[in-house]
Amino acid sequence: MLQRTTTYSAEETIALGERIGRNLRPGDVLAFSGELGSGKTTMIRGVVRAALGDDPVASPTFVFWHRYRKEPPLHHLDLYRVESEHELEELGFEEALTPDAVVLVEWPERAPELLPEDRLAVTIEGIGALPRSITLHAGGPRSERLLGCLEAAC
Numbered sequence: 001m002l003q004r005t006t007t008y009s010a011e012e013t014i015a016l017g018e019r020i021g022r023n024l025r026p027g028d029v030l031a032f033s034g035e036l037g038s039g040k041t042t043m044i045r046g047v048v049r050a051a052l053g054d055d056p057v058a059s060p061t062f063v064f065w066h067r068y069r070k071e072p073p074l075h076h077l078d079l080y081r082v083e084s085e086h087e088l089e090e091l092g093f094e095e096a097l098t099p100d101a102v103v104l105v106e107w108p109e110r111a112p113e114l115l116p117e118d119r120l121a122v123t124i125e126g127i128g129a130l131p132r133s134i135t136l137h138a139g140g141p142r143s144e145r146l147l148g149c150l151e152a153a154c
């Protein structure tokens with residue numbers, strides 16, 4: 001299942017993130033791909049805001065890894081500087097990926113084996129002042145449910 005949309009401002013991308021954030025369920029995994037400055041963090045800001053309310057405070061587990069709450073856990077990881085999956089394993093990533101954890105990952109290409117296949121893959125194309133072409137792809141039933149909620153409100 002696939003959905004494409006275009007946003008013309010950071011605010012529109014945040015709003016798309018908020019639509020996703022409102023419909024998250026424990027265990028949902030989202031992977032954000034796109035080059036530097038395409039808007040992954042911008043969209044995640046919307047997801048987190050809608051999931052948790054305004055101005056959530058993260059406890060930084062590591063610089064690239066923010067945990068926003070414990071129950072159910074909400075993680076935001078930016079893997080850009082992560083060199084190997086082994087490094088992530090050593091830092092306890094697999095333990096953090098509990099069945100009820102919501103996980104938002106930038107640069108999922110850095111950890112192709114560690115993320116579940118059933119994830120919502122968000123791909124953002126365009127940088128700078130260009131519009132962003134945003135593709136959402138569901139890799140299994142769990143992420144299909146989430147994607148379905150964007151097409152027809154749940």
Ligand SMILES: Nc1ncnc2c1ncn2[C@@H]1O[C@H](COP(=O)(O)OP(=O)(O)OP(=O)(O)O)[C@@H](O)[C@H]1O
Nearest residue numbers: 007008009010013035036037038039040041042132
């Ligand atoms: N339509 C748009 N959607 C998202 N961001 C936009 C849009 N138009 C302009 N921008 C701007 O592009 C920048 C995107 O930066 P952001 O940090 O979100 O990128 P990123 O993909 O997370 O980069 P990195 O890989 O370095 O983490 C922001 O400054 C944002 O305001």
Ligand SMILES: [Mg+2]
Nearest residue numbers: 040041078106
């Ligand atoms: Mg980013």
